[in-house]
Amino acid sequence: MKTINVGLIGGGFMGKAHSLAYSAVPMFFWPTDLIPVKKTIAEASEDLAADAAARFGFENSTSDWRSIVDDPDIDVVDIATPNHLHAEIAIAALQAGKNVICEKPLARTVEEAGAMYAAARATDKVHMVAFNYRRTPAVALAKRYVDEGAIGEILNFRATYLQDWSADPSAPLSWRFQKKIAGSGAVGDIATHIIDIARYLAGEISSVTALTSTFIKERPVQGAGADSLGNTKGGSSEMAPVDVDDEVMTLVKFASGAVGSLEATRNAWGRNNFITFEIHGTEGSIFFNYENRDELQVCFKADGDDRRGFRTVYTGPNHPNGANLWPIPALGIGYGETKIIEAHDFFTAIAGGEPVRPDFGDGYQAALIDHAILMSAETGAWTDVPLLDRETGLLRAAV
Numbered sequence: 186m187k188t189i190n191v192g193l194i195g196g197g198f199m200g201k202a203h204s205l206a207y208s209a210v211p212m213f214f215w216p217t218d219l220i221p222v223k224k225t226i227a228e229a230s231e232d233l234a235a236d237a238a239a240r241f242g243f244e245n246s247t248s249d250w251r252s253i254v255d256d257p258d259i260d261v262v263d264i265a266t267p268n269h270l271h272a273e274i275a276i277a278a279l280q281a282g283k284n285v286i287c288e289k290p291l292a293r294t295v296e297e298a299g300a301m302y303a304a305a306r307a308t309d310k311v312h313m314v315a316f317n318y319r320r321t322p323a324v325a326l327a328k329r330y331v332d333e334g335a336i337g338e339i340l341n342f343r344a345t346y347l348q349d350w351s352a353d354p355s356a357p358l359s360w361r362f363q364k365k366i367a368g369s370g371a372v373g374d375i376a377t378h379i380i381d382i383a384r385y386l387a388g389e390i391s392s393v394t395a396l397t398s399t400f401i402k403e404r405p406v407q408g409a410g411a412d413s414l415g416n417t418k419g420g421s422s423e424m425a426p427v428d429v430d431d432e433v434m435t436l437v438k439f440a441s442g443a444v445g446s447l448e449a450t451r452n453a454w455g456r457n458n459f460i461t462f463e464i465h466g467t468e469g470s471i472f473f474n475y476e477n478r479d480e481l482q483v484c485f486k487a488d489g490d491d492r493r494g495f496r497t498v499y500t501g502p503n504h505p506n507g508a509n510l511w512p513i514p515a516l517g518i519g520y521g522e523t524k525i526i527e528a529h530d531f532f533t534a535i536a537g538g539e540p541v542r543p544d545f546g547d548g549y550q551a552a553l554i555d556h557a558i559l560m561s562a563e564t565g566a567w568t569d570v571p572l573l574d575r576e577t578g579l580l581r582a583a584v
């Protein structure tokens with residue numbers, strides 16, 4: 186068993202989730218090929234970095250992320266900063282020969298995502314984009330049902346990601362409401378997660394028509410003391426414009442011929458992390474709601490007319506990703522577990538010299554879909570999504 190040195194950049198919400206995963210990987214996955222060592226953490230200032238190191242258990246701290254990228258002792262660069270830094274850090278880290286895991290969305294724009302993918306293709310290092318919801322055991326179980334043909338040919342995939350943390354107009358203008366930092370609003374922040382789930386379960390999206398809206402057009406300028414979503418309660422009396430979407434609805438066509446819809450908002454009072462999907466196939470249906478994330482609901486045509494209906498499968502040790510978690514179904518899978526599985530799969534890929542999914546190619550394809558959604562919302566027209574050819578690294582016209 187060997188160790189692997191991690192340099193983590195960004196000690197906020199995701200810095201906490203990733204640090205937890207690095208500590209927990211050997212507890213859940215034992216024996217393991219590589220034991221992560223929390224070597225160095227970078228934050229925006231020396232004080233923040235020292236705090237983060239003490240809190241999350243890193244040996245060193247720095248306010249200069251470049252010193253992590255330049256450090257020959259660091260094997261893995263983990264990017265958990267706001268989106269505007271993803272491309273610069275990832276490209277520098279890949280060029281320095283590091284394995285890289287980057288939070289979603291891969292980048293602010295499709296151009297940045299394309300440059301990151303090109304840098305990733307130019308190395309033999311492992312790259313991963315942190316679409317961790319794929320690793321929820323119930324979501325992976327849905328994939329198993331689909332792959333086994335249990336619901337037949339997919340006809341319709343509909344998904345939502347609804348939250349309410351931006352519904353209050355007095356919530357301040359955190360980085361998530363600023364295009365120059367975030368790139369987009371609900372589209373890149375949360376719709377991108379259900380776009381990844383849609384691709385994972387129903388295949389490539391070939392065309393979209395979308396509308397976006399920004400209901401809360403200005404917010405108080407952010408003061409000090411941001412909370413875990415980058416908000417500060419109270420804010421200041423100075424107002425500044427919100428220049429990203431806060432709501433998106435889209436119809437989608439899949440390359441397979443299936444159709445679907447995706448909706449995301451951060452303004453839905455009462456909805457917290459309401460990631461849902463429902464898939465209708467020729468032989469049955471699947472329903473998932475992240476707020477009951479141990480459960481997958483399934484319905485099969487073959488059950489017969491007198492007993493057909495949704496039934497609930499509680500995920501546990503017998504389900505995908507479940508064996509290393511808890512010994513009894515429905516003890517409760519949390520957000521942290523998805524990050525532990527993600528980290529384990531990343532280190533396993535590094536140990537085996539194998540690629541892992543979702544990688545920067547998946548992050549780029551999701552960015553192409555985000556881009557088409559934003560274009561369609563502007564023009565009002567159906568917009569084709571180019572498909573990344575993973576063999577050549579080139580884009581092909583939508584099918």
Ligand SMILES: NC(=O)c1ccc[n+]([C@@H]2O[C@H](COP(=O)([O-])OP(=O)(O)OC[C@H]3O[C@@H](n4cnc5c(N)ncnc54)[C@H](O)[C@@H]3O)[C@@H](O)[C@H]2O)c1
Nearest residue numbers: 195196197198199227228229265266267268288289290415
């Ligand atoms: N996978 C998920 O479910 C999920 C959930 C939330 C956020 N995210 C993504 O994770 C990323 C970070 O989001 P977050 O919620 O942790 O944000 P956050 O605001 O809580 O944390 C970001 C941290 O980065 C730090 N930072 C800013 N500039 C820096 C610099 N130059 N060097 C080092 N650190 C710097 C900030 O001080 C802050 O602590 C974003 O890309 C976001 O979209 C993913």
